[in-house]
Amino acid sequence: MDVLDILLQASFWAATLRIATPLIFGTLGELICERAGVLNLGIEGIMTIGAMSGWLFVYLGVDLWTGILLAAMIGAAFGLLHGILTVPLGLSQHVTGIGITLLASSLAYFTYRVLLPDVATPPRIEPFQPWAPDWLLAVPFLGPVAGQQTALTWLALVLVPLLTWVLYRTPLGLALRTCGENPVAAEAQGLDVYAIRIGAIMAGSALMAVGGAFLTLSAFNAFFFEMVSGRGWICIALVVFASWIPWKALLGALLFGAFDAFQVRLQQMMGGAVPYQLFLMLPYVMSILALVVMARRAAYPQALMRAYVKGQR
Amino acid sequence: MSRDLLARRRMGGALLGSTALCLAMLTATSAAAEPLEVAAIYTVPVEQQWVSRIHKALNAAVERGEITYSFSENVANTDYERVMREYAEQGVDVVFGEVFGVERAAREVAADYPDVAWVMGSSFGPEEPNFSTFDNYIQECSYLTGLAAGASTESNLIGMVGGYPIPEVNRLMHAFMAGALEVNPEIDFLVTFIGSWYDPPKAKEAAFAMIDAGADILYAERYGVADAAKERGVLAVGNVIDTQEEYPGTIVASALWHMEPTVDQALGKVAAGEYAAENYGPLSHLAVGGCSIAPMDDALVAADVQAMVAEKEAAIRDGSLAVAVDDSEPTSTR
Numbered sequence: 001m002d003v004l005d006i007l008l009q010a011s012f013w014a015a016t017l018r019i020a021t022p023l024i025f026g027t028l029g030e031l032i033c034e035r036a037g038v039l040n041l042g043i044e045g046i047m048t049i050g051a052m053s054g055w056l057f058v059y060l061g062v063d064l065w066t067g068i069l070l071a072a073m074i075g076a077a078f079g080l081l082h083g084i085l086t087v088p089l090g091l092s093q094h095v096t097g098i099g100i101t102l103l104a105s106s107l108a109y110f111t112y113r114v115l116l117p118d119v120a121t122p123p124r125i126e127p128f129q130p131w132a133p134d135w136l137l138a139v140p141f142l143g144p145v146a147g148q149q150t151a152l153t154w155l156a157l158v159l160v161p162l163l164t165w166v167l168y169r170t171p172l173g174l175a176l177r178t179c180g181e182n183p184v185a186a187e188a189q190g191l192d193v194y195a196i197r198i199g200a201i202m203a204g205s206a207l208m209a210v211g212g213a214f215l216t217l218s219a220f221n222a223f224f225f226e227m228v229s230g231r232g233w234i235c236i237a238l239v240v241f242a243s244w245i246p247w248k249a250l251l252g253a254l255l256f257g258a259f260d261a262f263q264v265r266l267q268q269m270m271g272g273a274v275p276y277q278l279f280l281m282l283p284y285v286m287s288i289l290a291l292v293v294m295a296r297r298a299a300y301p302q303a304l305m306r307a308y309v310k311g312q313r
Numbered sequence: 314m315s316r317d318l319l320a321r322r323r324m325g326g327a328l329l330g331s332t333a334l335c336l337a338m339l340t341a342t343s344a345a346a347e348p349l350e351v352a353a354i355y356t357v358p359v360e361q362q363w364v365s366r367i368h369k370a371l372n373a374a375v376e377r378g379e380i381t382y383s384f385s386e387n388v389a390n391t392d393y394e395r396v397m398r399e400y401a402e403q404g405v406d407v408v409f410g411e412v413f414g415v416e417r418a419a420r421e422v423a424a425d426y427p428d429v430a431w432v433m434g435s436s437f438g439p440e441e442p443n444f445s446t447f448d449n450y451i452q453e454c455s456y457l458t459g460l461a462a463g464a465s466t467e468s469n470l471i472g473m474v475g476g477y478p479i480p481e482v483n484r485l486m487h488a489f490m491a492g493a494l495e496v497n498p499e500i501d502f503l504v505t506f507i508g509s510w511y512d513p514p515k516a517k518e519a520a521f522a523m524i525d526a527g528a529d530i531l532y533a534e535r536y537g538v539a540d541a542a543k544e545r546g547v548l549a550v551g552n553v554i555d556t557q558e559e560y561p562g563t564i565v566a567s568a569l570w571h572m573e574p575t576v577d578q579a580l581g582k583v584a585a586g587e588y589a590a591e592n593y594g595p596l597s598h599l600a601v602g603g604c605s606i607a608p609m610d611d612a613l614v615a616a617d618v619q620a621m622v623a624e625k626e627a628a629i630r631d632g633s634l635a636v637a638v639d640d641s642e643p644t645s646t647r
Contacts, residue, residue, distance in 0.1 A: 009525065011521065011522070011525040012525075015518055015521060015522065018518070019518060109387065113358075119360060120360070120365060120369075121360055121365075121554070121556070121559065122360050122536075124559070215514055219514040219517070220513045220514050220517065220537065220540070221540070222513070224358070224360075224511055224512075224513055224536070225357070225358045225387050225511065226387075226511055226512075227511065227512060227513060227514065229509060229511075229512050229515075260518070261518065261522070264505060264518055264519045264522045265522050265526070267505050267506075267645075268472075268503040268504070268505055268519075268522060268523060268526060268645050269645070270645075276478070276505070276506045276508075276642075277508065280506075280507075280508040
């Protein structure tokens with residue numbers, strides 16, 4: 001098998017989409033927060049508690065979509081906490097975010113262990129099954145790629161144009177972007193900066209939690225400690241890569257997914273010649289390179305990481 | 314205790330009588346077999362395959378009333394020393410754990426607490442006076458599962474997904490490969506390491522890639538691999554734990570690890586006051602009950618193959634067959 005043959009395999013692209021899905025949710029979630037002017041480093045923890053709670057609710061008997069919804073609500077609750085601390089109280093967004101990550105992931109582990117103190121193997125649930133519309137399945141090449149995806153992947157892909165439309169074509173999007181660029185101007189327009197920022201963090205955190213829940217409800221069927229394993233941090237970098245633009249976020253997530261799917265296949269093909277660590281590094285190294293190229297001209301939200309205090313300039 | 318007694322003797326004869334009385338009481342209680350205080354420190358949750366076997370053996374000892382058992386799971390390697398010291402300061406008698414990521418530091422901590430018996434999973438040897446080592450050296454059983462897998466593959470391609478290529482993982486993989494090649498020298502292997510002990514979605518992706526490349530049997534060193542096999546309708550070989558029930562119609566054979574011989578011997582020696590640094594690795598061997606082959610699925614493994622595996626197992630038990638130990642990093646063979 002040739003290296004380039006890998007790129008022609010439908011299964012490679014199917015894997016790319018699967019790997020990219022949680023990153024798409026996470027990156028869009030982070031993007032919403034940052035567009036409103038608040039960095040959310042709680043993402044890793046929020047994805048973890050999303051993964052745990054989504055799985056837990058389904059394990060306790062609710063259906064998959066309710067599980068996703070409940071995970072999103074729990075994510076939003078942590079978003080609310082982050083919002084209260086960073087917006088009206090104006091605390092350091094870095095420190096608060098890392099605190100949220102520690103709190104949320106520890107709470108996820110704690111809850112899991114308290115509820116299941118003595119399990120031999122992690123309990124399984126029946127996850128999302130692959131689904132695609134019939135017309136898409138009939139398309140050559142795309143059909144086999146689409147045929148392996150679950151509804152959550154389609155949801156992630158639909159969210160990209162939806163978020164683009166909301167951000168650039170609705171008053172809400174304008175208000176949100178204004179809060180991230182110039183909160184004083186937003187206030188002058190009679191907008192409630194605090195409410196918009198907190199709302200954006202809650203919405204973004206809900207998406208992050210859904211990204212985490214994808215891991216336990218679609219990519220796998222059980223919750224494991226540390227299974228998010230750094231995916232949240234990758235999303236932070238992908239937002240910069242995307243220059244805070246949704247479709248570029250999609251591109252970045254797909255690129256990362258593609259490099260990851262590629263390295264697995266490359267490792268199997270030529271594992272003897274090169275240490276396997278180099279292959280594992282590949283997606284990260286390529287992302288850093290892409291970041292360097294793409295983010296040079298990035299125009300970040302001007303009020304990002306700046307707390308807004310009413311009446312102060 | 315004798316040192317204690319000597320120290321107090323110097324304090325004067327007046328105290329001597331009462332000290333002797335105390336000592337007599339102490340020895341009396343320990344003669345009544347006070348349960349040993351055992352702690353365990355794991356870097357992963359107790360559900361993880363490898364750790365679950367230690368957890369199970371220690372829980373069995375608790376049920377027999379031999380020990381009291383407390384454990385810390387999911388301890389980061391950077392935190393490992395601290396947790397070791399905490400348990401040692403609490404005065405536990407025995408500590409089980411795994412020091413693959415903190416080999417040197419753990420040995421230093423152990424030297425600071427010579428009264429504690431440290432029985433640790435490790436890639437290296439024991440260290441005097443009190444640091445014993447063990448690992449799941451179940452290569453004999455991995456070899457046997459390799460025989461079954463070699464007889465079952467039709468595409469002559471077997472995929473293996475591992476966490477990290479540490480000696481113990483490599484050893485089992487090589488033994489498995491040797492078994493498969495013995496039955497069918499035409500077999501090729503695909504090998505992937507995912508750089509994590511615990512990322513099932515990633516292990517699953519690696520397994521999918523192997524199935525796409527034509528592998529029809531997967532060596533499931535990690536969680537997630539057997540899931541991919543089940544989903545795509547190919548076969549898998551279990552490692553350390555028995556997962557046959559969870560993946561019906563998927564698991565050809567499983568090499569099970571039994572930590573009981575190691576735990577029982579270590580606890581016995583501590584209780585008898587005979588504990589010393591020792592390599593407990595051989596207690597994971599087949600002949601002493603440290604490993605076994607899970608009953609094979611009759612629908613997946615033909616009777617003559619099962620008979621052949623049983624024959625080899627008997628040969629290993631009586632010592633006429635030795636499984637080679639190879640700790641080098643395995644790589645794909647095509």
